Amino acid sequence: MIVSRGFHGRREPAAAELPPGQYLTRDFPVLQAGPTPRIDLDRWKFTISNEVGAEYTWTWREMLALPSERPTVDIHCVTRWSKLATTWQGVSLDTLFSGVETAADYAYVRSYGGYTTNLPLEDLLDGKAWLAYRYDGEDLPGEHGGPARLLVPHLYFWKSAKWVTGIDLRHDDEPGFWETLGYHNYGDPWREQRYTDD
Amino acid sequence: MTEPLVRRRSPWLAARVFAVRSETSVARTIVLDVPGWPGHEAGQHVDVKLTAPDGYSAYRSYSIAAPPSGERIELTVQRVIDGEVSPYLVDELLPTDELEVRGPVGGWFTWRAAETAPVVLVAGGSGIVPLMAMLRERARVGSTAPFTLVYSVRGPADVYYEAELAASDVPVRLLYTRAGTSTRPAGRITAADLPDTTGARVFVCGPTGFVETVADLLLARGQDPASIRTERFGPTGG
Amino acid sequence: MHIDGNGAAGMFAEALGVDITTAVLTCAGCGDSGPFAQAQVYDQGPGVVARCATCEAVLARLVRTPTDAWLDLRGARSVRLPLGPAAG
Numbered sequence: 001m002i003v004s005r006g007f008h009g010r011r012e013p014a015a016a017e018l019p020p021g022q023y024l025t026r027d028f029p030v031l032q033a034g035p036t037p038r039i040d041l042d043r044w045k046f047t048i049s050n051e052v053g054a055e056y057t058w059t060w061r062e063m064l065a066l067p068s069e070r071p072t073v074d075i076h077c078v079t080r081w082s083k084l085a086t087t088w089q090g091v092s093l094d095t096l097f098s099g100v101e102t103a104a105d106y107a108y109v110r111s112y113g114g115y116t117t118n119l120p121l122e123d124l125l126d127g128k129a130w131l132a133y134r135y136d137g138e139d140l141p142g143e144h145g146g147p148a149r150l151l152v153p154h155l156y157f158w159k160s161a162k163w164v165t166g167i168d169l170r171h172d173d174e175p176g177f178w179e180t181l182g183y184h185n186y187g188d189p190w191r192e193q194r195y196t197d198d
Numbered sequence: 199m200t201e202p203l204v205r206r207r208s209p210w211l212a213a214r215v216f217a218v219r220s221e222t223s224v225a226r227t228i229v230l231d232v233p234g235w236p237g238h239e240a241g242q243h244v245d246v247k248l249t250a251p252d253g254y255s256a257y258r259s260y261s262i263a264a265p266p267s268g269e270r271i272e273l274t275v276q277r278v279i280d281g282e283v284s285p286y287l288v289d290e291l292l293p294t295d296e297l298e299v300r301g302p303v304g305g306w307f308t309w310r311a312a313e314t315a316p317v318v319l320v321a322g323g324s325g326i327v328p329l330m331a332m333l334r335e336r337a338r339v340g341s342t343a344p345f346t347l348v349y350s351v352r353g354p355a356d357v358y359y360e361a362e363l364a365a366s367d368v369p370v371r372l373l374y375t376r377a378g379t380s381t382r383p384a385g386r387i388t389a390a391d392l393p394d395t396t397g398a399r400v401f402v403c404g405p406t407g408f409v410e411t412v413a414d415l416l417l418a419r420g421q422d423p424a425s426i427r428t429e430r431f432g433p434t435g436g
Numbered sequence: 437m438h439i440d441g442n443g444a445a446g447m448f449a450e451a452l453g454v455d456i457t458t459a460v461l462t463c464a465g466c467g468d469s470g471p472f473a474q475a476q477v478y479d480q481g482p483g484v485v486a487r488c489a490t491c492e493a494v495l496a497r498l499v500r501t502p503t504d505a506w507l508d509l510r511g512a513r514s515v516r517l518p519l520g521p522a523a524g
Contacts, residue, residue: 307473
């Protein structure tokens with residue numbers, strides 16, 4: 001192995017325990033697979049579709065009128081950076097799902113711009129996920145997924161889909177954008193489930 | 199899991215720093231010895247990988263600044279604020295240090311000595327690096343192909359290869375975005391800054407915004423799109 | 437926020453053993469074609485995504501894991517690789 005004398009990279013010593021293979025960062029890297037979508041708030045919609053095609057939709061105003069929470073969470077990106085104690089405001093997925101009838105086990109998440117990801121429905125519930133529209137005390141910027149993104153901090157951050165527009169509930173699990181191209185279907189950072197065979 | 203049918207050698211070659219020399223206060227040319235270097239064309243780049251003692255590694259792409267010279271290659275690197283790799287390369291790296299390179303990469307954005315058509319090079323900031331390789335290749339082979347360079351930087355202190363460009367027989371138009379001169383006010387590149395490009399091949403390199411502005415200016419005045427080759431470095435210019 | 441196909445060339449060369457910058461891709465979305473060097477490339481995420489410079493649809497995706505390269509070229513209706521003049 002060729003080691004470059006004195007090179008350490010952009011890493012900081014971590015006092016807190018991080019998932020294996022992660023490094024602490026103080027900035028908030030912008031990672032995206034395409035241009036930042038321009039979304040008109042007057043036309044923004046969030047839709048949960050269940051396994052028989054029933055749809056539950058919220059406009060921006062309707063979403064803002066829902067009770068919100070202000071979670072403080074650690075986030076872990078599969079590209080190895082972790083950011084601790086990030087502060088958000090958003091609607092708990094438990095609130096959104098409270099009126100949804102479903103017997104499905106899987107969620108397929110869709111975003112403006114075409115990005116997709118998938119996870120078991122139970123990983124969105126019981127306080128584990130939010131539809132987040134504010135970050136660090138301000139409106140969520142477009143480059144970080146605004147106007148609203150999914151926030152699922154217990155999984156690698158590629159599951160926290162930016163520019164989210166809907167969730168399809170399914171009986172079968174359909175892998176999303178990165179899950180079809182080598183990344184792990186579930187993505188638990190604490191078991192270091194980065195890639196398909198992990 | 200299946201074994202690969204053909205065991206591939208790692209594409210990364212060991213490189214040792216032979217020399218470093220400063221170009222500006224934030225940019226430096228690094229001369230590397232790379233045993234096994236297969237040669238390259240003017241305009242191509244390499245990926246440079248650094249590995250920390252604990253195995254952590256990071257890599258970035260850098261254009262090769264000079265024509266082939268045996269197993270020695272030259273890169274010019276600009277320090278990106280808060281960058282992960284460039285501050286190490288510009289501020290820390292010393293002769294005899296080791297790193298790894300992969301390449302040469304990219305056969306589309308190249309100029310070959312056999313070409314005789316006129317060439318206009320348009321550089322934004324560190325986009326000058328691959329274009330300098332083309333200028334140096336032209337000089338190395340004694341080509342008489344007409345070349346012109348348009349080079350946009352913030353101010354006089356940001357010019358790379360200043361003495362060499364001043365001594366070159368190639369006309370060089372220096373544009374400053376933040377410093378006025380007696381002949382041109384400070385400002386970004388405009389159509390008036392571009393020479394006649396009729397019948398010429400045009401190579402444009404620099405930050406994405408610069409490249410797209412120049413490409414738009416050229417297309418707006420009827421330049422054949424097939425005559426334009428571009429390389430975008432991303433917002434920070436490499 | 438995006439670079440171009442030149443910047444992704446090293447990863448594609450490692451995966452496929454060819455210089456992808458001179459390949460001409462025809463977009464499965466809008467039908468436009470052009471050299472991969474001019475594709476809009478997003479490489480700051482978990483993988484590389486190359487998009488059509490005309491319509492921004494995904495042309496190609498590449499992920500590098502420690503052991504494999506994963507490639508998706510479905511966004512290109514065709515990939516034309518110049519191989520040089522035929523010998524003989």
